[in-house]
Amino acid sequence: MKNLYSIRMRASVREQHISGAERIVPEDRLGETVSALVARASSKGCPPDQIVITVDSLKDIVPQQRRALDVVMLSVPDVRAGRESASRILQRLGVSVRAIEIAMAQLDRGASPSGNNMRGAMVLDASTGERLERDRERGVRASRFDWSDEGERKISRLLADAGLTHFRTREALALATKVAHAPGMVAELCWSDDPDYTAGYAASLAMGYVRFPVLKQKGNGRGGRVFFVDPNVFEMEAFLAYLQTRPVLITEAGHCRQVHDPEMFCAQVNGRRPEKIFT
Numbered sequence: 001m002k003n004l005y006s007i008r009m010r011a012s013v014r015e016q017h018i019s020g021a022e023r024i025v026p027e028d029r030l031g032e033t034v035s036a037l038v039a040r041a042s043s044k045g046c047p048p049d050q051i052v053i054t055v056d057s058l059k060d061i062v063p064q065q066r067r068a069l070d071v072v073m074l075s076v077p078d079v080r081a082g083r084e085s086a087s088r089i090l091q092r093l094g095v096s097v098r099a100i101e102i103a104m105a106q107l108d109r110g111a112s113p114s115g116n117n118m119r120g121a122m123v124l125d126a127s128t129g130e131r132l133e134r135d136r137e138r139g140v141r142a143s144r145f146d147w148s149d150e151g152e153r154k155i156s157r158l159l160a161d162a163g164l165t166h167f168r169t170r171e172a173l174a175l176a177t178k179v180a181h182a183p184g185m186v187a188e189l190c191w192s193d194d195p196d197y198t199a200g201y202a203a204s205l206a207m208g209y210v211r212f213p214v215l216k217q218k219g220n221g222r223g224g225r226v227f228f229v230d231p232n233v234f235e236m237e238a239f240l241a242y243l244q245t246r247p248v249l250i251t252e253a254g255h256c257r258q259v260h261d262p263e264m265f266c267a268q269v270n271g272r273r274p275e276k277i278f279t
């Protein structure tokens, strides 16, 4: 295997996070990948004040290989229906109504103490909704994950067949796959902070990547991620060590299906006992 590098990009305007990305590439693709990330950071409408690119050799750490979560596309007509379905799914996974309400309210208001979007994710106790991350401005960032070339080819074809061609979907699916395997993880909830991008998802090992075309109104620039964790087994050090340092390559696509009736999907979910439920 060639020498592999982790590349992280984050860009800001007036200390506000505007763009970020994670890649794992061999040495001979460092240059082109860094250029592509700079181009991406600069394409956000306003020129960034700062672009930080960090390149770390993975040395002899062999990436874990994972198959992507299955993708379930739920048709929902509006934000309200989307959030209701997302909430039902999270509840089935063992997240309390209180934790879900706190999470959604925080994402709506801007989850950092200053009321802005965070650079990383909130970490919430899935039972009480208590926020566990130490730095609420930054949150917790998952790093060191990417598609393998073969994995990327497969998932791009599969998602394109389903009408999903935006790079965001592919990137979010890779992130959600790594995150779903974190020790103590129950489920993730996400919607974009991009004002024009209304889609979001609820992801978990037990149910896959459940995608909603609308989880917020168009024009709303607030968004982010919430990692709900099981308080009975959660341990911050192990969680961070996995998310920040364990390299993961997604080498296989999962299944991808469209579900037109969210009620039916929720009913099926109700009939299936998730493996990781806790009390």
Ligand code: WAQ
Pocket: 020, 022, 117, 118, 119, 120, 121, 140, 141, 142, 143, 166, 168, 169, 170, 172, 175, 190, 191, 192, 193, 194, 197, 199, 200, 201, 211, 223, 224, 225
């Ligand atoms: N680790 C943890 N949190 C992150 C990370 C990361 N590596 N990257 C971004 N976030 C958080 C951060 O708070 C961002 O403000 C927020 O997530 C949103 O990031 O079509 O576009 O890059 O199926 O805007 C989801 C739907 C899109 C995709 C998500 O995220 C689809 C999206 P964005």
Ligand code: MG
Pocket: 018, 019, 192, 193, 194
């Ligand atoms: Mg964004």
